[in-house]
Amino acid sequence: MADSASQLSVISKQTLKRLPDYLNYLNSINKDDSDYISAPTIAKAMRLNDVQVRKDLASVCTSAGKPKKGFLISELIKSISSFLGYGNANEAVLVGTGQLGRALLSYNGFEDYGMKIVAAFDKLPVSSTINNKPVLTMDKLEDLCHRMHIHIGIITVPGPAAQEVCDRLVQSGILAVWNFAPVHLKVPEHILVQNENMAVSLAFLSKHLKKSIDKQP
Amino acid sequence: MADSASQLSVISKQTLKRLPDYLNYLNSINKDDSDYISAPTIAKAMRLNDVQVRKDLASVCTSAGKPKKGFLISELIKSISSFLGYGNANEAVLVGTGQLGRALLSYNGFEDYGMKIVAAFDKLPVSSTINNKPVLTMDKLEDLCHRMHIHIGIITVPGPAAQEVCDRLVQSGILAVWNFAPVHLKVPEHILVQNENMAVSLAFLSKHLKKSIDKQP
DNA sequence: TAGATTGTTAATCGATTAACAATC
DNA sequence: TAGATTGTTAATCGATTAACAATC
Numbered sequence: 336m337a338d339s340a341s342q343l344s345v346i347s348k349q350t351l352k353r354l355p356d357y358l359n360y361l362n363s364i365n366k367d368d369s370d371y372i373s374a375p376t377i378a379k380a381m382r383l384n385d386v387q388v389r390k391d392l393a394s395v396c397t398s399a400g401k402p403k404k405g406f407l408i409s410e411l412i413k414s415i416s417s418f419l420g421y422g423n424a425n426e427a428v429l430v431g432t433g434q435l436g437r438a439l440l441s442y443n444g445f446e447d448y449g450m451k452i453v454a455a456f457d458k459l460p461v462s463s464t465i466n467n468k469p470v471l472t473m474d475k476l477e478d479l480c481h482r483m484h485i486h487i488g489i490i491t492v493p494g495p496a497a498q499e500v501c502d503r504l505v506q507s508g509i510l511a512v513w514n515f516a517p518v519h520l521k522v523p524e525h526i527l528v529q530n531e532n533m534a535v536s537l538a539f540l541s542k543h544l545k546k547s548i549d550k551q552p
Numbered sequence: 553m554a555d556s557a558s559q560l561s562v563i564s565k566q567t568l569k570r571l572p573d574y575l576n577y578l579n580s581i582n583k584d585d586s587d588y589i590s591a592p593t594i595a596k597a598m599r600l601n602d603v604q605v606r607k608d609l610a611s612v613c614t615s616a617g618k619p620k621k622g623f624l625i626s627e628l629i630k631s632i633s634s635f636l637g638y639g640n641a642n643e644a645v646l647v648g649t650g651q652l653g654r655a656l657l658s659y660n661g662f663e664d665y666g667m668k669i670v671a672a673f674d675k676l677p678v679s680s681t682i683n684n685k686p687v688l689t690m691d692k693l694e695d696l697c698h699r700m701h702i703h704i705g706i707i708t709v710p711g712p713a714a715q716e717v718c719d720r721l722v723q724s725g726i727l728a729v730w731n732f733a734p735v736h737l738k739v740p741e742h743i744l745v746q747n748e749n750m751a752v753s754l755a756f757l758s759k760h761l762k763k764s765i766d767k768q769p
Numbered sequence: 770t771a772g773a774t775t776g777t778t779a780a781t782c783g784a785t786t787a788a789c790a791a792t793c
Numbered sequence: 794t795a796g797a798t799t800g801t802t803a804a805t806c807g808a809t810t811a812a813c814a815a816t817c
Contacts, residue, residue, distance in 0.1 A: 349784065351759065355751035360736040373798065381736065384786060389800065402792045402799045420758040438655040444734070448754045486761050510764045511757045517661065519577040519598065527760040529753045534572035536746045537665045540728045541637040542568065543744040544703050547727045566808065590774065601810060606776065619775045619816045 350391045373405030424451040431492035432457040440465045480507035489513045590622030641668040648709030649674040657682045697724035706730045
């Protein structure tokens, strides 16, 4: 396995984006009907092209589909989950225990998606734990991250505070930042900033509405 | 303005995605330094190609840039904001007042991004208002949406309940759904589902980490 | 003027889709 | 067998980037 790292980049970003959706869909279908599902069926339900579905699945699945039958649903779920790293969760810290921060801390589903929040930080913690996770003051950030080898930092502070928090996360050895603050963060080359950009979603909603409403007589 | 509707689709999805980021960036820069900013400067800060920046800006901006100087920052902000419909907010209802739902209801920033939550719904409301917005029982949903001509529905219920809620929103005349539940929703052709897909973000974070860590000696 | 920047046209790149032979 | 489905190769589409003339 000389190039296990480069193998990762074989998969396209677009495919990677669709994988969680496949998983959602596959988990939603009733397995009592059949153990198999065909690419055209998935494509129709998810409004994709069937060739695209086959290519996407081929890029992550170990076992091939069977002509006339399709793909074994359980195999698909297993392959995609393991490709996405579900099951062996990366550990993360969260900074900012406002409404949104507390909501994320209270959600226990992230572990299923490959991430585990192990601690939260705030300038002025109002409680010592949230959902059994310790809430610490900011001065403990760097030490804890280094000691526990944390690589993911989640930013849920107000916009104006986000860059400073981001800098401190980077100093603490974080490699990937999940940013919920509506600001553009500056980071060194090797750090990934994944913006959970609600504004983008809202832009799409707004444009769709405008089109829909304009179309009406 | 015969084709104001079709004009909207002139802009590419990729450009639309970047517009909120431009706005974040432009708002973050210190206007004391200069009233103008050049495409190469924006490109470098946002890690984009400068031609791309120029094309993106050209597709939404009224006034052109000036050779050697660049673009008037205030004009850019005005143009992008107005293109994205910020300032005249679409009204929305939210269903599901768990942690995440309450967090969204408590956030007052959405109006700046073109959306205003006017009411929340829950099977069993625990309080009559959250952040001054009424929390109503589900049986009031259809009537209120029709009466107030609401076109956006936000789903923050647990996964298993999402499809049913979605169906009811569609029945209530909603045209666009902002879905926070980690499930694939089935909707009629003309309805937009915008998934706020945290799983996708997590997939990107996880893949980046794997690459980064594999690279280390 | 020289050089930085603009906007646009042409080339490249990546992703999607169409066409088709192979399989059960 | 016929027909549905597979996987792959080739064509198309859309987005990005390179090249370049125009401008201040």
